[in-house]
Amino acid sequence: MIRAVVALLLALLAIPVMAQDSMPPAPYAYNQLDDPRLEAEATTLMHTLRCLKCQSQSIADSDAPMAGDMRHQVRSRILAGESPDQIRGWLIARYGDYVSYEPEVSATTWPLFAAPVLLLLIVAGVLLRRLGKRRSDAGDTV
Structure with missing residues (x-):
């Protein structure tokens, strides 16, 4: 009986972990922008931002889901007209100085x-x- 309760509790605790990886990637996580100039700006910025999960790769090079979400944010904000400096500032405010390969x-x-x-x-x-x-x-x- 106790084993069944423990197994049930462990299964319930694992549900959020399983749900995180089953989410579809954000639209711009793996899709480039249509405008080559905007995509070049986004790519340049993504190479200067650190993936917080793998920590040794930029978000442009990482396959981690979090890096995909960050790529989506960069591309969406570039598309909305924000400058790379504004986006970098927002990411630093959100994740801390560690996210940038170019600390201030x-x-x-x-x-x-x-x-x-x-x-x-x-x-x-x-x-x-x-x-x-x-x-x-x-x-x-x-």
Whole structure:
């Protein structure tokens, strides 16, 4: 009896997962726009946006359902007259900075841009001190 109840509960919990993959793709997920200029804008933008599910591919290259939905959003918004910058801003507002392969400097991302510069300055300082110390030691022995 308990096994039957547990099996029923597990089956009920799995229904939303199964429903997600059985949904048909959005119209522009796999279909290009009729206007080649608009499709070129959409494709260029899609190559700069990260698939949040696979994380190593752009939404243009990913076969994940979420990437298809994002491609549909990009194409629909381009067709509605929005600029690629407006669409990028909307996607960043919705999904966060991680969605973009071209992050902007902001209050949350500035350490990512400052850390490499700071590291290079520290390495340069250490090297200069060591080289200066060697030269002074070489001058003392002559």
